[in-house]
Amino acid sequence: MGELVRRPQKLLPWCLAVSLGASAWLLAYTHLTEIADALLAATGLTRETRLGEALHFFLYDTPKVLLLLTGIVFVMGIVQTFFAPERTRALLSGRRAGAGNVLAAILGIVTPFCSCSAVPLFIGFLSAGVPLGVTFSFLVSAPMVNEVALVLLLGMFGWQVAALYLGLGLAVAIVAGLVIGHLRMERHLEDWVQQILAGKHTNRGTDGLDWVARFEAGGAHVRDIVGRVWPYVLVGIALGAGIHGYVPEDFMASFMGRDAWWAVPAAVVLGVPMYTNAAGIIPVVEALIGKGAALGTVLAFMMSVIALSAPEMIILRKALKPALIASFAGIVAVGILLVGYVFNLVL
Amino acid sequence: MKMVKVLGSGCAKCRSTVALIERVAAAQGAAIALEKVEDMPTIASYGVMSTPAVVIDGSVVHAGGVPTEGAVAAWFGS
Numbered sequence: 001m002g003e004l005v006r007r008p009q010k011l012l013p014w015c016l017a018v019s020l021g022a023s024a025w026l027l028a029y030t031h032l033t034e035i036a037d038a039l040l041a042a043t044g045l046t047r048e049t050r051l052g053e054a055l056h057f058f059l060y061d062t063p064k065v066l067l068l069l070t071g072i073v074f075v076m077g078i079v080q081t082f083f084a085p086e087r088t089r090a091l092l093s094g095r096r097a098g099a100g101n102v103l104a105a106i107l108g109i110v111t112p113f114c115s116c117s118a119v120p121l122f123i124g125f126l127s128a129g130v131p132l133g134v135t136f137s138f139l140v141s142a143p144m145v146n147e148v149a150l151v152l153l154l155g156m157f158g159w160q161v162a163a164l165y166l167g168l169g170l171a172v173a174i175v176a177g178l179v180i181g182h183l184r185m186e187r188h189l190e191d192w193v194q195q196i197l198a199g200k201h202t203n204r205g206t207d208g209l210d211w212v213a214r215f216e217a218g219g220a221h222v223r224d225i226v227g228r229v230w231p232y233v234l235v236g237i238a239l240g241a242g243i244h245g246y247v248p249e250d251f252m253a254s255f256m257g258r259d260a261w262w263a264v265p266a267a268v269v270l271g272v273p274m275y276t277n278a279a280g281i282i283p284v285v286e287a288l289i290g291k292g293a294a295l296g297t298v299l300a301f302m303m304s305v306i307a308l309s310a311p312e313m314i315i316l317r318k319a320l321k322p323a324l325i326a327s328f329a330g331i332v333a334v335g336i337l338l339v340g341y342v343f344n345l346v347l
Numbered sequence: 348m349k350m351v352k353v354l355g356s357g358c359a360k361c362r363s364t365v366a367l368i369e370r371v372a373a374a375q376g377a378a379i380a381l382e383k384v385e386d387m388p389t390i391a392s393y394g395v396m397s398t399p400a401v402v403i404d405g406s407v408v409h410a411g412g413v414p415t416e417g418a419v420a421a422w423f424g425s
Contacts, residue, residue, distance in 0.1 A: 085396040085411070112411065116358040117398040119387050124396035192388040220412075315356065318387045 014215040029067050036060035054245025061237045061283060064155060069233070070226055072151040077221025080112040081214045085121055092138070093128040097181045100134040105173035108141030115143060115312040119319045123193060132189075133181015139316075140332055141173035144307035148225070152282035157289075165299060168342070172303075172335035179331050180324075188324035233283065240287035247291050263297045264340035268333055271304025281305055296343025303336045348378045349423065354390045355383075355399035364399040364413050371416060377423035 028035070036059040045052035088111045092104055113121070118139065125135040145166060154162040186194075209217075285298045308329055317325055351368060355361030365383055372379045384390060384402075393402060397411030403422055 089396065112397070114358075114397070116356050116360075117396070117411070119356070120390055120398055121396045123391040124394070127394075193391075196388065196391050 010212045011210075014212060018215065025067060025071055028063065032060055032064050035063060050245045054241040057244045057287075058237055058241040061156075061240065061286075062234065065152065065233055065237065065283065066226070066230065068151050068155045069148065069229070070222055072147055073225045074218040074222050076110075076147040077218035078214045079110055080221070081209055081217045083107065083111045085111060085113075085124065088138075089125055089128050089130060092125065092130045092134055095130070095134055097131060097133055097178060100131060101137040101174045101177040101181070102170075104130075104134045104137040104177065105141040105145075105170045108138045108173060109145050109147070111138075111142065113142035115309065115315060118312060118315055122316070122319055123196060126189075126193070127196065131181055132186055133177045133179075135177075136180045136328065137173045137177025139328075140176050140307060141170060143309070143312070144173065144303055145169040146306070148229070149282070149302070149306065156282060156286045161295070164343070168339045169303065172307075172332065172339060176328070176331045176335055180327060183327065185324050185327060188321040188327075190319050190321060193319045236281060236283035240283035243284070243287035244290060247287075260297075263294070264300050264337055264344070267297050267301035267340065268304040268308075268336050271301050272308045272310060272329075272333075294344045296340040296345075299343055300336050300340030303339065304333070307336070308332055348380060350382070350404050351379045352382045352384050352402040353399055354393060354395060354402060355385065356387070356390075357385050358398070360413050361385075361399040364401065367413065367416065368401070368419055371419040372423055375420065375423050379423065 036056055039059045040047070040052065040056050043055065045055060047053050047056050088107045091107065092100060095103060122135060122139065125138065126132065150162050150166060153165050281302055285302055288298055289295055313325060313329065316328075320328070351372075353361060353365050353368065355364070361383070365381065368379070368381060371377075372381070390398065390400070393400065393407055395407055395410045399413065400410035401408050401414060401422075408422060409418065
């Protein structure tokens, strides 16, 4: 009871803290260059030297990325309380191929997802009558088109690139799911999965949450995600800063430029065994592009790193037979290849 | 005696959930039998869609993430 009585009193402090935080955030975000200039001046270096230029890149990008990350992750933590996996499943259950795949790919952006619970989620979807292909659209979209990737692309390359990534990422997820659904691969689920599909499932919704709980979920999401990824962000930005300051202009163009036809497949293959998150890889991506690497090649690499990860394949192997895993990886890889080539052609 | 099961694939959040439950139960002097379930068919048979999840005496009381300390205390209270 005590918990229930105290709740309304917590809402006002939360609202105050959120508005104060938002104002401070805006103020800092609109003065990033001044902050970096001041910090650089304090070290006595100038941007004329390589070290100074690299350091300025680091001092500008680190606050920028961490601010973007904290802000968006907080908002997404709140949004996700409206889209518990159970809610998403209810929205998708009984949907047919086509519209179902589109909806699944979109819901993949806002539904909380962790590759460690990919198997229970997969089974939860199938047991509620979500078709296999629609389920795969969700499983492709959820890790690839995530808020961290979108935010960082938005912050570093502008809305056009973020929108292209969003659109093409959704397209890969939708088409991959349609193809898998069309192949009728249900018999390639492990036997225990096929047996369990006739079984029970519980429904635990989050609709009854109040706003204090939603704010708390946002705060917890920030601690969880930002707390986990900030070292990757720092390492990524430091690597990016090094490339920015020391690698000659157009150095990357020779082997990651758009004229090298083999660069896109090589980037995809290279990305599969690598396992990091969008936060760590995007600062590196930005620096590579600054040195003449083609955007499509680099984005294909990024998609491959975050959507086709070896650890997730190993987890999914517990529920999927090898033929289905191979089809899943193969279809997604082809989709990413196409995205890479399209980007290189268009831009 | 409450039969408590933590369902999860062995990720970091599952381990912190187990540790939290052990700590709160010990602090309250609650008698529990704690079991960690990592077997996928068993986890799926409870119908949870996100892990870690907590099952007490056969019913799912929590799913998706480490529970709050207050929630754990409430399970073992009274």
